[in-house]
Amino acid sequence: MTDEDEKAFDEFVAARSTALLHTAVLVCGASRHDAEDLVQNALERIYRHWGRIQHDNPEAYARKVVVNLAINLYRRRRVIQEITFARPPDTLVHSPNLELRDALLGELRRLPVRMRAVLVLRYWEDLSEAETATLMGCSVGTVKSQAARGLARIRERMGTLEGVRG
Amino acid sequence: MRLEEELAEAMRAQVEGIHAPSVMGAVVRHRHRVRKVRVRTAGVVLATVTVAVVMPAGRQIGSGLAVNLEARPGSASTQEATSTQGAASTQGDMSVRVDTSGKVEVPTVIDLTRERAKAVLKAAGFKAVVLKDLRHGWVTRQVPDGGQLVPAGSTVSLVLAAEPVPVPTVPNSLLSTLAPAEKGSEPTLRDPGDGREFGGVRFGYLPKDLIWTRSTTGVASGEDGSIFWRESGLPSDRYSVRAVVFQRKTTLRFKTAGVRDAVVTYEVGAAPTILWAPRPDLMVQVELSVEYAAKLTKADYATKLGKDVKADKDSYADYAAKFGKAVIGRELRKIANAITATE
Numbered sequence: 001m002t003d004e005d006e007k008a009f010d011e012f013v014a015a016r017s018t019a020l021l022h023t024a025v026l027v028c029g030a031s032r033h034d035a036e037d038l039v040q041n042a043l044e045r046i047y048r049h050w051g052r053i054q055h056d057n058p059e060a061y062a063r064k065v066v067v068n069l070a071i072n073l074y075r076r077r078r079v080i081q082e083i084t085f086a087r088p089p090d091t092l093v094h095s096p097n098l099e100l101r102d103a104l105l106g107e108l109r110r111l112p113v114r115m116r117a118v119l120v121l122r123y124w125e126d127l128s129e130a131e132t133a134t135l136m137g138c139s140v141g142t143v144k145s146q147a148a149r150g151l152a153r154i155r156e157r158m159g160t161l162e163g164v165r166g
Numbered sequence: 167m168r169l170e171e172e173l174a175e176a177m178r179a180q181v182e183g184i185h186a187p188s189v190m191g192a193v194v195r196h197r198h199r200v201r202k203v204r205v206r207t208a209g210v211v212l213a214t215v216t217v218a219v220v221m222p223a224g225r226q227i228g229s230g231l232a233v234n235l236e237a238r239p240g241s242a243s244t245q246e247a248t249s250t251q252g253a254a255s256t257q258g259d260m261s262v263r264v265d266t267s268g269k270v271e272v273p274t275v276i277d278l279t280r281e282r283a284k285a286v287l288k289a290a291g292f293k294a295v296v297l298k299d300l301r302h303g304w305v306t307r308q309v310p311d312g313g314q315l316v317p318a319g320s321t322v323s324l325v326l327a328a329e330p331v332p333v334p335t336v337p338n339s340l341l342s343t344l345a346p347a348e349k350g351s352e353p354t355l356r357d358p359g360d361g362r363e364f365g366g367v368r369f370g371y372l373p374k375d376l377i378w379t380r381s382t383t384g385v386a387s388g389e390d391g392s393i394f395w396r397e398s399g400l401p402s403d404r405y406s407v408r409a410v411v412f413q414r415k416t417t418l419r420f421k422t423a424g425v426r427d428a429v430v431t432y433e434v435g436a437a438p439t440i441l442w443a444p445r446p447d448l449m450v451q452v453e454l455s456v457e458y459a460a461k462l463t464k465a466d467y468a469t470k471l472g473k474d475v476k477a478d479k480d481s482y483a484d485y486a487a488k489f490g491k492a493v494i495g496r497e498l499r500k501i502a503n504a505i506t507a508t509e
Contacts, residue, residue, distance in 0.1 A: 009191065010191050013186075013190050013191040013194065014191070017186035017190045018184070018185050018186040020186075021181075021184055021185075021186050022181040022184060025180065025181055025184060026177055026180060026181060032184060035184075036186070036187065036190075039186065039190070040190065040193050040194055040197060041197075043190065043191075043194040044194050044197045044198050047194050047195065047198050048198065099460070099483075100172070100176075101172075101175070101176040101179055102176075102456060103456070103457070104172060104173060104176040105176050105177075105180055106455075106456045106457070108173065108176070108177075119173065120177065122170075123170050123173050123174045123177070124174055124177045124178075151169055151170065151173075154169065154173070155169055
């Protein structure tokens with residue numbers, strides 16, 4: 001790799017790694033340490049092929065690698081993921097929305113991992129249905145139905161949750 | 167607010183404060199180099215084998231290299247370490263970083279074999295101590311971690327396992343060593359019978375009104391089995407309390423003097439969990455679902471203050487922030503304390 005390529009890679013890492021970390025945390029619910037490891041792993045793959053992909057939307061490629069790795073990690077660690085899915089303790093500020101938010105995240109976590117990935121990509125990353133489909137390697141129709149089903153499931157469970165509480 | 171927006175907002179809150187470390191680029195390059203070295207080493211081994219077949223003398227070249235790597239004294243200075251690396255062609259890319267205070271960067275030896283890890287550490291001027299080992303194992307954990315700056319000549323502890331051992335995610339400070347799964351050890355889990363006995367432990371205490379939902383066994387991810395209980399009103403795919411029994415020797419060596427020393431994690435949005443080892447080789451993880459934990463806190467609030475949660479939401483939020491952890495911790499410890507080994 002030329003110095004210029006190296007510099008471009010550094011810029012890419014500086015600009016994108018936090019966003020990739022967020023995606024990893026949201027999709028697989030890994031601890032921060034695991035998520036960092038995962039993103040480093042993804043970036044290493046990107047570094048290996050940097051010469052080829054740097055002019056061909058490296059961001060989309062990186063996101064794809066991270067999402068796939070996150071799905072794999074989640075599948076390997078399904079049972080212990082819940083303890084690690086936590087916010088730093090110092091964000092314990094009480095607000096009226098906190099409980100709703102936690103319940104929402106709880107429901108999000110309960111979804112199948114690919115469905116959750118679709119929701120993260122659509123509503124967190126703000127990708128279009130077509131972009132999400134390309135990234136997940138499925139059809140636009142599948143993205144539509146997975147997103148709709150995921151939202152419906154959350155809505156339904158939030159409904160029953162409110163019912164139980166009230 | 168629409169659900170999509172609420173969801174995005176919740177996700178934002180979830181990742182708030184998580185930033186990529188600034189050294190990410192450097193770490194990635196380092197990993198890339200280590201990987202290249204590993205591939206190259208494999209190549210050298212292959213080449214040596216080929217030569218050995220064609221011409222027996224080749225074997226001596228191979229063992230000569232090994233001796234060169236092995237025979238370094240632990241106290242080798244960084245200066246020597248650098249020259250060793252020059253000599254050992256397989257390590258060409260591993261440079262040693264030394265900062266102004268004379269501290270040296272620990273090389274990462276995870277995934278290397280015992281011999282290679284020791285050779286790499288010695289070459290960099292560290293002493294290597296193997297804490298746990300199965301023959302032909304690979305390094306799964308090292309303390310201190312690679313990349314940390316420590317005084318030259320420090321000791322690096324290694325844990326080896328036959329295959330990568332999934333590490334239960336507890337704070338690093340508590341994770342001293344993790345014994346590798348013993349070869350051929352199969353989980354011996356039984357069905358719970360009365361819903362209290364599972365995987366060689368008996369749960370002497372459970373919160374009232376819980377019914378046994380289901381149990382799972384033998385998942386490949388390292389935990390040996392889970393048992394779930396739910397409140398009688400909940401649908402059968404939900405649970406209120408879950409316990410995971412780790413029956414292989416994947417036990418954390420934290421203090422097990424009493425249940426007071428058990429690890430409790432309590433973080434907003436995550437299921438509160440206790441890790442408790444009734445015996446050194448038996449670990450149980452009990453966790454409450456987020457909703458059930460909230461319910462316990464609410465019940466406690468109602469009993470203690472004689473007030474309804476709905477009557478004064480702010481006062482409840484205050485109470486939960488102050489005492490939620492204690493209330494939930496008490497309940498988790500109560501469950502953990504009553505766990506006994508049946509075998």
